[in-house]
Amino acid sequence: MPQLYLGLMSGTSIDGVDAALVDFSDSHPRLLDCQTFPFPSSLSDELHQLSAPSENEIELMGRADRAVAEVFAEASLQLLKDNYVRPDQIKAIGSHGQTIRHIPFGEHSFSLQIGDPNTLATLTGIDVIADFRRKDIALGGQGAPLVPAFHKAVFADPTKSRVVINIGGIANITYLPKRDSDDIIGYDTGPGNTLLDAWCKLHTGQNYDEKGQWAAQRSADPELLQLLCGHPYFSAPAPKSTGREQFNLPWLEQNLGSMTRHIDPQVVQATLVMLTTYTIAKQVLQFKDVEQVYICGGGARNEFLVEELESELHECELFTTDELGVEADAVEAMAFAWLAYAHVNNIRGSVASVTGATKGAVLGTFCPGRE
Numbered sequence: 001m002p003q004l005y006l007g008l009m010s011g012t013s014i015d016g017v018d019a020a021l022v023d024f025s026d027s028h029p030r031l032l033d034c035q036t037f038p039f040p041s042s043l044s045d046e047l048h049q050l051s052a053p054s055e056n057e058i059e060l061m062g063r064a065d066r067a068v069a070e071v072f073a074e075a076s077l078q079l080l081k082d083n084y085v086r087p088d089q090i091k092a093i094g095s096h097g098q099t100i101r102h103i104p105f106g107e108h109s110f111s112l113q114i115g116d117p118n119t120l121a122t123l124t125g126i127d128v129i130a131d132f133r134r135k136d137i138a139l140g141g142q143g144a145p146l147v148p149a150f151h152k153a154v155f156a157d158p159t160k161s162r163v164v165i166n167i168g169g170i171a172n173i174t175y176l177p178k179r180d181s182d183d184i185i186g187y188d189t190g191p192g193n194t195l196l197d198a199w200c201k202l203h204t205g206q207n208y209d210e211k212g213q214w215a216a217q218r219s220a221d222p223e224l225l226q227l228l229c230g231h232p233y234f235s236a237p238a239p240k241s242t243g244r245e246q247f248n249l250p251w252l253e254q255n256l257g258s259m260t261r262h263i264d265p266q267v268v269q270a271t272l273v274m275l276t277t278y279t280i281a282k283q284v285l286q287f288k289d290v291e292q293v294y295i296c297g298g299g300a301r302n303e304f305l306v307e308e309l310e311s312e313l314h315e316c317e318l319f320t321t322d323e324l325g326v327e328a329d330a331v332e333a334m335a336f337a338w339l340a341y342a343h344v345n346n347i348r349g350s351v352a353s354v355t356g357a358t359k360g361a362v363l364g365t366f367c368p369g370r371e
């Protein structure tokens with residue numbers, strides 16, 4: 001009997017929602033399908049606006065909360081239709097929600113995701129597990145990253161130490177030592193695609209730099225790279241997580257403004273690629289026994305970025321997770337299907353050594369969808 005779950009992930013890139021259909025009936029979860037459903041551009045604009053302080057935030061957030069849930073519901077139902085699966089065959093949906101603020105430090109730290117799970121459950125008729133980060137934060141953790149437990153469940157190897165690199169809007173790594181007894185390590189390394197996308201949009205009008213072709217025509221500016229690498233996040237110890245609150249266009253422009261010469265926009269783009277790859281590689285290389293590195297997330301489709309990463313990590317074998325049977329774009333959505341499965345089966349979804357919480361916990365809030 002198949003045990004089907006849906007996973008929904010819309011990350012910091014705000015490009016849309018990835019929806020994955022996963023079967024957990026076997027010891028190894030099987031990805032049956034994954035598709036991306038873009039946000040309508042007006043909703044995407046609103047979500048970008050909500051990601052930074054602005055006017056009338058509460059009302060805007062309340063409305064976007066329901067609008068996002070409608071997109072999630074349409075995505076879920078379309079994915080099921082395409083796979084000839086009925087809603088009553090799905091055990092539960094794991095819905096991450098759209099992060100509009102992630103402030104994991106200071107008093108009353110918090111992480112806020114929207115996409116009302118009650119609306120999603122009502123529109124689909126499927127039980128929904130959502131709000132995965134808050135239990136971990138209540139336990140003193142950062143609430144992020146949450147994918148490492150899933151990476152361990154599906155990508156760990158008993159004979160080879162591996163690192164999984166997820167390059168979404170923000171990039172995160174998971175170190176999976178070959179010996180099962182060792183604690184896994186995982187944290188956000190800093191910007192993945194978020195600055196690349198923002199700068200590309202500003203100068204070319206395109207949402208992202210297809211395959212990194214625009215950046216690939218120029219070389220990075222070493223002085224600007226050094227300046228950007230001076231952000232205190234990069235040298236802070238783990239556990240740590242970050243978001244658009246720290247890495248955004250105003251931060252980049254402030255750094256450009258402090259330089260005494262003008263830098264060509266394409267050179268800036270090439271420098272941002274180096275910022276992403278250098279800050280990831282520096283963290284990966286500190287794990288001395290790593291033999292294999294697997295990339296996932298939309299950044300794995302940026303060929304220039306992958307080439308640069310390959311040259312920084314020349315000591316290791318570099319693959320995309322496609323080689324392990326999970327296409328790079330589907331990993332995070334599949335992880336949230338797994339977190340729903342973990343909730344239903346009382347399995348801990350967080351790892352204390354990763355998030356800094358006092359202990360790992362069963363994550364998520366349950367919203368019934370069946371009549």
Ligand SMILES: Nc1ncnc2c1ncn2[C@@H]1O[C@H](COP(=O)(O)OP(=O)(O)O)[C@@H](O)[C@H]1O
Nearest residue numbers: 011012013168169193208210211297298299301
């Ligand atoms: N063909 C491509 N060429 C270059 N970059 C790409 C390509 N496909 C996806 N990306 C990058 O991946 C991003 C989406 O990655 P994703 O893993 O969905 O991030 P998030 O989880 O933050 O939404 C896009 O915004 C873009 O920067």
Ligand SMILES: [Mg+2]
Nearest residue numbers: 011013015016
């Ligand atoms: Mg995305």
